[in-house]
Amino acid sequence: MGHLLGHHQYGKAEIRVVRLFRDSDPHQIVDYNVSVAVSGDIGETWLSGDNSACLTTDAMKNTVNAFARSQPDAVRQPEEFARVLARHFVETVPQIGTARVSIESYGWDRLAGHPHAFARSGRLVRTCSVVRSSDEEWVTSGLRDLVVLKTTDSEFWGFYTDAYTTLPPTQDRILATAVTAQWWHTPAEGPQDWDASHLAVVDALTETFAGHHSLALQQTLFAMGEAVLDAAKGVAEIRLSMPNKHHFLLDLSAFGLDNPGEVFHADDRPYGLIEGTVRREGAGEPGPAYDPGQAW
Numbered sequence: 001m002g003h004l005l006g007h008h009q010y011g012k013a014e015i016r017v018v019r020l021f022r023d024s025d026p027h028q029i030v031d032y033n034v035s036v037a038v039s040g041d042i043g044e045t046w047l048s049g050d051n052s053a054c055l056t057t058d059a060m061k062n063t064v065n066a067f068a069r070s071q072p073d074a075v076r077q078p079e080e081f082a083r084v085l086a087r088h089f090v091e092t093v094p095q096i097g098t099a100r101v102s103i104e105s106y107g108w109d110r111l112a113g114h115p116h117a118f119a120r121s122g123r124l125v126r127t128c129s130v131v132r133s134s135d136e137e138w139v140t141s142g143l144r145d146l147v148v149l150k151t152t153d154s155e156f157w158g159f160y161t162d163a164y165t166t167l168p169p170t171q172d173r174i175l176a177t178a179v180t181a182q183w184w185h186t187p188a189e190g191p192q193d194w195d196a197s198h199l200a201v202v203d204a205l206t207e208t209f210a211g212h213h214s215l216a217l218q219q220t221l222f223a224m225g226e227a228v229l230d231a232a233k234g235v236a237e238i239r240l241s242m243p244n245k246h247h248f249l250l251d252l253s254a255f256g257l258d259n260p261g262e263v264f265h266a267d268d269r270p271y272g273l274i275e276g277t278v279r280r281e282g283a284g285e286p287g288p289a290y291d292p293g294q295a296w
């Protein structure tokens, strides 16, 4: 019995490229981590080691670096840079049928009034992913590591109880999470201004986290997704992954101290992991828009 090669893809991962705009005063900087993955009529390298159809991952890295120089307009916004790169691989290398370009973008804040010194902004990492076939394109934007916390306005009670349920119900707790999100744009050309669109989504997420009276992190997740769909008309759906970063009230009675909701242990694991997709009614199917790796 023969063996078959299933889904296969390859590419250069985590190309760290920094692009300066020195011709502007003050200087500007973009800081990216770019990953490329291609698939198509490329199986012989797996099956026989015949590399005649294999575009080297080294060439992919070179392409990313060269385009950072030659495509100054596109490189300013990660979604545009990913679109240009993905299109390039599909249009110029015949055996490549589909290209995915994923970018993590690290922000830099200008140091107080200084024209060419920065501090890395730690608030979140901006992400995007573009999948390009010969005639279709899927664009998602996203973020990770957006850590948010509220000190009240969060309850959790009325839950199902079984023989192992010991959690006391609460009407006032800390609610904290680190948001990972990806949202899919339709049409793929996206908004006029990807940066402004990203800011609008981050605002919708944070404003809703802050303002929503939470009965469960699940409920807050859905409210945050709804707010994004209301704020960004070109977003067809958003996928959210939110760990419940538990804060446990400490018992200080051994030291003769009360603790009226003031001192907590910030536990790092285990954590509840709350996830969900919020879709616009009537939105189409996202196809290969998400799930890097072998999931599609």
Ligand SMILES: O=c1[nH]c(=O)c2[nH]c(=O)[nH]c2[nH]1
Residues within 6 Å of the ligand: 156, 167, 215, 216, 217, 218, 244, 272
């Ligand atoms: O918001 C919450 N959702 C849960 O599903 C859950 N489970 C739990 O132990 N604490 C919480 N909090």
